[in-house]
Amino acid sequence: MYEDYASTRLRAPKEPLIMLPRTLSDEGGPAHGRGPFGALDHDLTRQHAGEPLGERIIVTGRVLDGDGRPLRGGLVEVWQANAAGRYSHAEDCHPAPLDPNFSGAGRCVTDGEGRYRFVTVKPGAYPWKNHHNAWRPAHIHFSLFGPSFRTRLITQMYFPGDPLFEYDPIFRSVRDEKARRRLISTLDLDVTEPGRALGYRFDIVLGGRNATPKDQH
Numbered sequence: 001m002y003e004d005y006a007s008t009r010l011r012a013p014k015e016p017l018i019m020l021p022r023t024l025s026d027e028g029g030p031a032h033g034r035g036p037f038g039a040l041d042h043d044l045t046r047q048h049a050g051e052p053l054g055e056r057i058i059v060t061g062r063v064l065d066g067d068g069r070p071l072r073g074g075l076v077e078v079w080q081a082n083a084a085g086r087y088s089h090a091e092d093c094h095p096a097p098l099d100p101n102f103s104g105a106g107r108c109v110t111d112g113e114g115r116y117r118f119v120t121v122k123p124g125a126y127p128w129k130n131h132h133n134a135w136r137p138a139h140i141h142f143s144l145f146g147p148s149f150r151t152r153l154i155t156q157m158y159f160p161g162d163p164l165f166e167y168d169p170i171f172r173s174v175r176d177e178k179a180r181r182r183l184i185s186t187l188d189l190d191v192t193e194p195g196r197a198l199g200y201r202f203d204i205v206l207g208g209r210n211a212t213p214k215d216q217h
Helices: 177-181
Strands: 056-065 075-079 105-109 115-121 139-144 153-158 198-201 204-206
Touching (some): 153 204
Antiparallel strands (some): 056 115, 075 139
16 A cells, blocks of 8 residues: 555555465466457557557566566567547546547567567646646556466556656555666667658566566555
8 A cells, every 4th residue: 555646545455465376377378368459459650541640659678577587479568648638438537638549458478588569659747636736657557478377467658767756655555666777668769760750669577576566556
């Protein structure tokens, strides 16, 4: 529980945690289904008739296990707000414009080196009513299935230099400063495509002392 993050007061466990025994499904995959992927599932800027508004970006990185080995064939899913800071979701009441050319969701499977890649637009900040004048930093949600259900990870990727970091209880609920830094992507000019899109690198580690922090949202 993190007191400043208001909803954790209701969600935090009230009893001691119980260690559950491992089962067969915990020990091995596949951890996700084999439903058909669309050719543009990884490119959130080409899923509609027109291009979405906002700053086009590329987000890529590697997914590794706790021993530094690449996760091959792992499902990576993302969802995010549009460039104005609004989700394409019925419960999002933020009075920012919806973008008819942006749904804000994508997925892909990691390659033989554990790499993933998405093309999207940089999400905007948005208010979220946790406290007076509360605004969330720009971020992208990630969901990953590792080699087993025990390595399932839901987390958030942030952008470097965001001035809202120090005011955001969700970001600060990760109390270890080094772990918080692992949630911030890196601007990478080798990923950037000239005249088209800035590139950000965000590696994800499933387990171990350098594990990417889980989302407590």
